[in-house]
Amino acid sequence: MNALRIVRIGFVINLRMLGTSGFFLLTSTIQPVIFATVAFYMFKSGGRSGTLLYAALGAGMMGVWSTTLFGSGGMIQWQRWQGTLELGVGAPPPMALVYLPFTLANAFTGMYALAATLVWGRIVFGVPLHFVHPWLFLLALPASVVALGLMGLVLASTFVLYRYANALSNLLEYPVWIASGLVFSTQVLPAWTRPISWVLPPYWGILALRHAALGGEVWGPLAMLTLLSIASLAISTLTFGLFEHLARARATLSLT
Amino acid sequence: MIEAIELRRTYRTTTGVIRRRPLDVEAVRGVSFCVERGELFGLLGPNGAGKTTTIKMLITLLLPTSGQARVLGCDVVENAREVRKRIGYVFGGDRGLYERLSAYDNLRYFAELYGVSGQKQRARIDEVLELVGLAGREKERVEGYSRGMRQRLHIARGILHDPEVVFLDEPTIGVDPVGARGLRQTIADLVAAGKTVLLTTHYMFEADALCDRIAVIAKGEIVGEGTPAELKARVVEGRVTEIEVFGADQVTVERVRALEGVTAVAVENRDQKQILVVQATGERELTAPILAVLNGVEVVRVSSREPTLEDAYVALVGGE
Numbered sequence: 350m351n352a353l354r355i356v357r358i359g360f361v362i363n364l365r366m367l368g369t370s371g372f373f374l375l376t377s378t379i380q381p382v383i384f385a386t387v388a389f390y391m392f393k394s395g396g397r398s399g400t401l402l403y404a405a406l407g408a409g410m411m412g413v414w415s416t417t418l419f420g421s422g423g424m425i426q427w428q429r430w431q432g433t434l435e436l437g438v439g440a441p442p443p444m445a446l447v448y449l450p451f452t453l454a455n456a457f458t459g460m461y462a463l464a465a466t467l468v469w470g471r472i473v474f475g476v477p478l479h480f481v482h483p484w485l486f487l488l489a490l491p492a493s494v495v496a497l498g499l500m501g502l503v504l505a506s507t508f509v510l511y512r513y514a515n516a517l518s519n520l521l522e523y524p525v526w527i528a529s530g531l532v533f534s535t536q537v538l539p540a541w542t543r544p545i546s547w548v549l550p551p552y553w554g555i556l557a558l559r560h561a562a563l564g565g566e567v568w569g570p571l572a573m574l575t576l577l578s579i580a581s582l583a584i585s586t587l588t589f590g591l592f593e594h595l596a597r598a599r600a601t602l603s604l605t
Numbered sequence: 606m607i608e609a610i611e612l613r614r615t616y617r618t619t620t621g622v623i624r625r626r627p628l629d630v631e632a633v634r635g636v637s638f639c640v641e642r643g644e645l646f647g648l649l650g651p652n653g654a655g656k657t658t659t660i661k662m663l664i665t666l667l668l669p670t671s672g673q674a675r676v677l678g679c680d681v682v683e684n685a686r687e688v689r690k691r692i693g694y695v696f697g698g699d700r701g702l703y704e705r706l707s708a709y710d711n712l713r714y715f716a717e718l719y720g721v722s723g724q725k726q727r728a729r730i731d732e733v734l735e736l737v738g739l740a741g742r743e744k745e746r747v748e749g750y751s752r753g754m755r756q757r758l759h760i761a762r763g764i765l766h767d768p769e770v771v772f773l774d775e776p777t778i779g780v781d782p783v784g785a786r787g788l789r790q791t792i793a794d795l796v797a798a799g800k801t802v803l804l805t806t807h808y809m810f811e812a813d814a815l816c817d818r819i820a821v822i823a824k825g826e827i828v829g830e831g832t833p834a835e836l837k838a839r840v841v842e843g844r845v846t847e848i849e850v851f852g853a854d855q856v857t858v859e860r861v862r863a864l865e866g867v868t869a870v871a872v873e874n875r876d877q878k879q880i881l882v883v884q885a886t887g888e889r890e891l892t893a894p895i896l897a898v899l900n901g902v903e904v905v906r907v908s909s910r911e912p913t914l915e916d917a918y919v920a921l922v923g924g925e
């Protein structure tokens with residue numbers, strides 16, 4: 350299938366480009382160390398229920414969300430700056446398909462960040478890496494990452510029209526951490542925030558990962574991740590189509 | 606093949622830092638033209654005339670403010686997808702490539718986007734690399750490419766999927782003379798192979814050598830259209846006389862302009878010297894009358910020649 354080929358090559362060349370960026374390699378080495386450290390001290394000072402692994406997973410997921418959030422918007426900005434955004438728009442496939450592999454590659458590096466956080470937690474702070482459902486964990490991990498990547502695709506589409514959409518995405522980092530229960534349990538949040546949590550892939554992602562690692566129901570969160578993935582894909586197809594049209598009207602595809 | 610009907614495009618920008626007022630820039634104001642199959646059509650005009658804007662509307666990257674355009678029979682607004690599949694386009698300049706990838710990976714990626722896949726892909730990429738003279742350098746990252754090499758890679762990318770219609774916006778900008786000649790040959794070969802090409806350039810000899818037909822656009826409007834020979838004939842009948850002088854003042858220039866048969870006088874300053882380019886109608890020999898009014902001015906050299914496309918262009922867009 351043509352679409353699969355486009356996703357595959359887009360994914361491969363993206364990792365290749367990321368791999369040649371020294372800055373990217375540096376940040377992705379340091380970031381997990383920071384997240385692991387944060388997780389450890391949060392856990393120690395909090396003295397709440399849960400285990401060290403519980404906190405480490407939360408911290409890792411924070412990393413995945415940050416990578417996805419800044420990576421997907423930054424990707425469109427960078428394409429515009431490089432002059433390749435017009436080429437992506439001018440190519441025959443729908444924009445959502447052209448940029449899907451870019452956000453997936455991003456989320457994939459986020460997955461690496463999560464894994465690295467766990468490994469650092471193990472090495473430096475002795476976080477036990479014992480999983481109750483190891484196989485389900487290996488399923489939940491990519492499911493979370495894909496769901497986040499597709500949500501990133503929806504965010505990326507806004508950057509097609511608005512050259513300065515970072516203002517929006519900068520606002521989304523901490524609130525999503527909190528509403529998804531990455532920092533502390535969403536039980537402490539007011540009830541009206543519940544529906545917000547339910548539409549956030551990180552909420553179901555961390556639930557799936559924690560339940561797979563520490564015991565609990567995994568299939569429910571997995572089903573929600575799948576549902577949100579499909580919804581994101583559908584929404585991004587619409588928003589890319591709409592924003593592309595508006596960007597062609599307002600001439601925001603190129604810098605000049 | 607390419608059909609533009611009363612195309613218009615207005616950009617809305619803002620002016621002023623503190624009190625922002627909207628400002629409309631009318632970049633293209635009712636441009637109409639037609640390019641037939643297999644034709645090489647040139648769009649010439651000064652900076653900011655609206656050439657790139659016109660091309661971007663035709664290749665579906667900008668929506669026209671009003672008017673219509675069809676490429677290969679497909680409307681560029683209603684049927685953008687179909688247009689995109691069947692055209693290729695190249696912008697001049699450094700940007701528009703994936704810097705951190707090799708030339709080969711750039712091409713492989715775009716080949717996939719344009720549905721050139723499987724077994725054909727490798728052969729086709731090798732073919733276009735050979736065509737633009739980049740064979741052997743394709744494994745290097747684009748970051749390290751010179752301007753001319755980037756330009757060649759742009760062209761390779763634009764023709765990768767063997768499109769029927771190709772849009773080239775200043776394709777030879779920044780390419781060395783020998784390289785530019787090679788690229789012109791490549792463009793001529795495209796047309797020989799039956800492709801339809803729309804080209805913009807600031808090099809008049811290039812347009813003269815390549816184009817079957819030319820439209821000159823100034824301030825968003827077409828001010829002249831025809832074959833290079835027609836344009837030359839229409840605008841400058843007869844001959845062009847060039848006189849190299851020292852110290853001709855405005856009054857002297859006006860006296861030349863007032864001579865019978867003189868249609869235009871352009872003055873080019875070079876160091877202390879000036880070159881008066883005098884266009885005249887008819888076959889009358891003007892050298893003697895001109896020298897007569899230049900009385901007192903030191904004349905270095907006088908020559909008379911056939912009009913060039915540049916003369917026609919300057920006359921159309923109005924000198925300075």
Ligand SMILES: Nc1ncnc2c1ncn2[C@@H]1O[C@H](COP(=O)(O)OP(=O)(O)OP(=O)(O)O)[C@@H](O)[C@H]1O
Nearest residue numbers: 600605616618630632651652653654655656657658
């Ligand atoms: N995105 C934009 N926003 C606002 N004004 C624009 C934009 N793009 C072009 N313009 C304006 O539209 C006019 C036409 O520009 P265009 O780029 O089409 O000219 P051009 O003929 O291609 O010039 P050049 O020979 O310099 O490439 C110019 O006045 C330019 O400043």
Ligand SMILES: [Mg+2]
Nearest residue numbers: 656657658774
């Ligand atoms: Mg231009």
